[in-house]
Amino acid sequence: MGALRSSVILAGGAGRRIGYQKAFLEFFGVTMIERTVEVVGQVADEVVVVARDDDQAERLRDVVPEARVVADPVRGFGPVAGLAAGMGAAGSELALAVGCDLPFLNPRVMELLFDLAEGHDAAVPIREGGLIEPLHAVYRTGPMARACSEALVAGERRIRAPLGGLLVRNVPVELFRPLDPELLSLYNLNTEEDLAEALRIEEVRCGGGGRGRRRRRPGRRSQPLQESL
Numbered sequence: 001m002g003a004l005r006s007s008v009i010l011a012g013g014a015g016r017r018i019g020y021q022k023a024f025l026e027f028f029g030v031t032m033i034e035r036t037v038e039v040v041g042q043v044a045d046e047v048v049v050v051a052r053d054d055d056q057a058e059r060l061r062d063v064v065p066e067a068r069v070v071a072d073p074v075r076g077f078g079p080v081a082g083l084a085a086g087m088g089a090a091g092s093e094l095a096l097a098v099g100c101d102l103p104f105l106n107p108r109v110m111e112l113l114f115d116l117a118e119g120h121d122a123a124v125p126i127r128e129g130g131l132i133e134p135l136h137a138v139y140r141t142g143p144m145a146r147a148c149s150e151a152l153v154a155g156e157r158r159i160r161a162p163l164g165g166l167l168v169r170n171v172p173v174e175l176f177r178p179l180d181p182e183l184l185s186l187y188n189l190n191t192e193e194d195l196a197e198a199l200r201i202e203e204v205r206c207g208g209g210g211r212g213r214r215r216r217r218p219g220r221r222s223q224p225l226q227e228s229l
Contacts, residue, residue: 004045004092005043005044005045005046005092005094005095005096005114006044006045006046006047006048006090006091006092006094006095006096006141007040007041007043007044007046007047007048007095007096007097007098008048008050008082008083008086008087008089008090008095008096008097008098009033009036009037009040009047009048009049009050009067009086009098009099009100010050010079010082010083010086010097010098010099010100010135011023011033011049011050011051011052011056011060011100012050012051012052012053012056012072012078012082013052013099013100013101018189018190018191018192018194018195021056022099022100022101022189023056023060023063023100024059024063025101025189025195027103027198027199027202028199028202031063032100032101032103032189033049033060033063033064033100034063034064035103036098036100036102036105037049037064037066037067039105039107040096040098040105040110041066042107043096043107043110043111043114044095044096045092046068046090046091046092047064047066047067047068048067048068048069048070048086048089048090048095049064049067049068049069049070049100050069050070050071050072050082050083050085050086050089051069051070051071051072052071052072052075053071053072053075054071056071057069057070057071068089070085070086070089071085072085073085073152074152076157077152077157078157078159079099079134079135079159080148080151080152080156080157080158080159080161080162081148081152083097083139083144083145083148083159083162084145084148084149084151084152087139087141087142087144087145087148088141088145088149090141092141093140093141093142094114094117094138094139094140094141095138095139095141095144096110096113096114096137096138097134097135097136097137097138097139098135098136099135099136099188101188101189101190102136102185102186102187102188102189103187103189103198103202104184104185104187104198104201104202105185106176106179106180106184106185108179108180109176109179109180109185110138110185112175112176112179113125113136113137113138113171114138116138116169116171117138117139117140117169119169120140120167120168120169121139121140121143121144121166121167121168122137122138122139122140122144122163122166122167122168122169123137123138123168123169123171124137124163124168124169124170124171125137125171125172125173125176125186126170126171126172126173127173132160132163132170133173133186134159134160134163135159136185136186139166140166143166144162144166147162147163147164147165147166148162150162150165173186184201187201
């Protein structure tokens with residue numbers, strides 16, 4: 001195999017509820033895709049970014065040239081298509097899969113998921129009540145790529161569908177608390193309210209200074225949704 005560990009970032013979300021493409025949403029002066037690539041690069045030997053189409057892929061290559069960028073093979077199938085492309089492009093046996101809308105990814109939690117995936121086809125966090133977190137999980141790339149491709153052929157859009165035929169280790173999110181007491185690593189940005197709360201949390205965590213390589217107004221968006229479709 002190639003790299004020992006990979007990370008697959010799904011960057012194609014339109015972000016309709018928040019009003020802007022999530023990959024290019026700025027969070028304390030750094031786009032979410034830059035922030036995500038930087039953090040997952042701490043635990044993975046290669047980073048694969050999955051774009052929604054060729055146009056977005058070109059833009060992403062300009063923003064994160066250090067990552068390998070591929071495009072969804074099929075439009076309209078969301079994460080299933082994204083994971084099919086990303087897992088197929090990954091050069092390692094195990095790959096972390098995350099969305100680009102998780103501002104508080106925790107390298108220690110991701111390391112734990114890699115460890116827990118050993119001997120399984122997937123290590124997927126699960127919350128009380130059975131809610132799974134398939135876009136904050138580690139997969140064995142070959143089986144997951146095949147399962148997602150089969151789901152596409154069957155016209156299946158549900159992200160749970162590819163998991164049905166895999167040996168999945170359900171990981172209770174409570175196992176993360178020693179490393180991430182407030183489970184912030186699972187916090188994602190879907191709405192304006194989510195963004196406002198994330199900005200508040202980051203201000204508190206960083207003593208009011210925020211974090212990022214370029215200081216601009218917190219929460220500035222770099223491209224309106226209507227201009228990106």
